[in-house]
Amino acid sequence: MERDKHYFAGDHTAKGFYPLYSTNFQELDLILNLTGSSNFVKTAGMKKLAEEWKSKGYGVEWIHCSSNNDLLDGIIFPQLKIGVYDSTCGTIENETASTEINVNESLKTEALEEQKTSILNYHQRINRALQSAHQSFKTGLFIHDDLEEIYINNMDFMKADKVANELINHLFNNSSHAGKTSQIKHRFFGASTPNGVIDYIPNLTDNLDKRYFIKGRAGTGKSTLLKKIAAAAEDLGLDVEIYHCGFDPESLDMIIVRELNFCIFDSTDPHEYFPEKEGDEIIDLYEKIVTSGTDEKYKREISKLTTKYKSYMKKGGTFLKKAKRNKEELDQIYMDAMDSSITEEIFYTMNENVQQQASVLD
Known part of the structure; x- marks a missing residue:
């Protein structure tokens, strides 16, 4: 099966x-x-x-x-x-x-006609709550950009390129599916939900032979590395599952190439995992490409920005809960009118x- x-x-x-x-x-x-x-x-x-x-x-x-x-x-x-x-x-x-x-x-249309005004009001409340959630996440992202800036200013980009090239050579090792067109699937392995952040990383990855856990900090090139790996896989004609970041969807959080039995993913908060079986391996970008002592030097700024951006993420979650509550009440109207x-x-x-x-x- x-x-x-x-x-x-x-x-x-x-x-x-x-x-x-x-x-x-x-x-x-x-x-x-x-x-x-x-x-x-x-x-x-x-x-x-x-x-x-x-x-x-x-x-x-x-x-x-x-x-x-x-x-x-x-x-x-x-x-x-x-x-x-x-x-x-x-x-x-x-x-x-x-x-x-x-x-x-x-649906029994006569029952819905009586609820016409209520239905409209529910739709408006749901839309307002979701727009507020998006705005909270957007504000959080602006703050997160400031956090990234600290690490970007303390990165060795030549070392980052070297790490990427060596990893790509290791992962693909002259693999080729020439003549075959890659099938690319774009997804999210996790999302901000009314019940908090949820991810399905274990389900998607635990049957793979090799799992690479990228550790690092905001702005240390985790998404850039994943984009390079995805592009290399596509160039080789391999099928790729591309998992976008649920916070900033233009960034990537995971790549799976099932034909080569591996995945590589951003294993940091809020989806932090650690090796637990043979074939699991950590790639620490902070250790490899960031100036030693950066965490300590900017400890106060990092703590302040992290607390602030997480507060907006939490605020966004409360608006998702509000939208869910209104959606459930709206759906009850439809359920009551169903045959x-x-x-x-x-x-x-x-x-x-x-x-x-x-x-x-x-």
């Missing part, structure tokens, strides 16, 4: 809501596009469908919702080449065939599509 994978493909960040869904749905034969109002009904259907096909021996990719830990944005059955997707997350931009399934068909017999039909419709796809592949 193929191993299940868990990740995020959209996140509330310092750059606003940042969607990375499209590349994860490439190479599929069919996408089931769930439209309509109730995210809870869509998630219930996806979870039931996932368990149904897991019981038959198929692996599932679980795409979690960053704004509500109890919800899913989508699921993918890689062996069956079929995915299911909540359309409220945004648009998937690829050429995969799509079938729409509208959960609003189970339960029709919601069961939604699962059967999805399942029929998967069965048809499975029979084609057989």
Whole structure:
């Protein structure tokens, strides 16, 4: 049975809501596009469908919702080449065939008409809370930039280039998949959620032979190093999973090249891990490329900036909680207006599509 994978493909960040869904749905034969109002009904259907096909021996990719830990944005059955997707997350931009399934068909419209004003108010409150979360994260990022500046000013960039080149040579060791086009998938291994920062690093990496834990400080080139490794893998025709930073999505936090059985990731707070099995290795960029004594010399400034930026991250989290609370109350309105017999039909419709796809592949 193929191993299940868990990740995020959209996140509330310092750059606003940042969607990375499209590349994860490439190479599929069919996408089931769930439209309509109730995210809870869509998630219930996806979870039931996932368990149904897991019981038959198929692996599932679980795409979690960053704004509500109890919800899913989508699921993918890689062996069956079929995915299911909540359309409220945004648009998937690829050429995969799509079938729409509208959960609003189970709504009693007269019941919703009575709640029209409440529904509008909930949407406005949710949007305001999410915008406030994004602004808090954005302010935190500005402060974090000042923290990075301390280390950037004390870095040896020639040493950084040397470390990168030596590591790339070591990782790829003349590997080549010439003639093959790389399949690149962009994701988040973690996200700021209403329940705090969550990551799925162990799930995504613990079956790999080699795991490289990058240690360092803000601004010591961890993301730059990962971008160079991703580019080298793509040049060699290797498939790459690129995991973006949930705080600043234009930075990278992890690269996985499963064809060569390795990952390399930013193993610092808030996703700090340490070697625990054979094949795990630390790469300490602070030790290798930063002027010795920098931590001690700027201890007061570093402490002050770290405390300040973390306070804005925490503040952003409180706004995510507020958005979640309002979304759950809004969804209860839709749940109360649902015909339960029709919601069961939604699962059967999805399942029929998967069965048809499975029979084609057989």
